[in-house]
Amino acid sequence: MARKVYIIDDDDISIYLTSLVLEDAGFADEIHTYSSADDALAALSFTDTAPLPDVILLDLNMPVKSGWDFLEVLRPYEEKLKGKLDVFILTSSIAASDKNLSRNYPLVRGFLHKPLDEESLNYMKQTRNSRV
Helix, strand or coil, rough: CCEEEEEEEECCCHHHHHHHHHHHHHHEEEEEEEECCCHHHHHHHHHHHHHCCCCCECCCCCCCCHHHHHHHHHHHHHHHHCCCCEEEECCCCEEEEEHHHHHCCEEEEEEEEEEHHHHHHHHHHHHHHCCC
């Protein structure tokens, strides 16, 4: 289980469905939703004392700042965040190139397809539990 989850997605229906699955499964104590990468970045604080989300579910295709742009902003903090914050791409993209590109980001622990379902939720749990 995660204490805090961020859902970053520009689609309100997707946010609603993802939140519902997480709540029904008891996956998180807190779920925070953001309709843009900029809103989520404004909520994140990279100080040592600020509480971070345990999990970020990140859509790739968003206007203004994409999921890829969001991940690039996190690049300077990767070493500090590794092991504390897990990013899971949650997207409608079926492009193999997107999945391959996600492997270049150490914080990305998985590539999931919308809508979030029980199988994907179990994958997230197993991946988080297998952290070294």
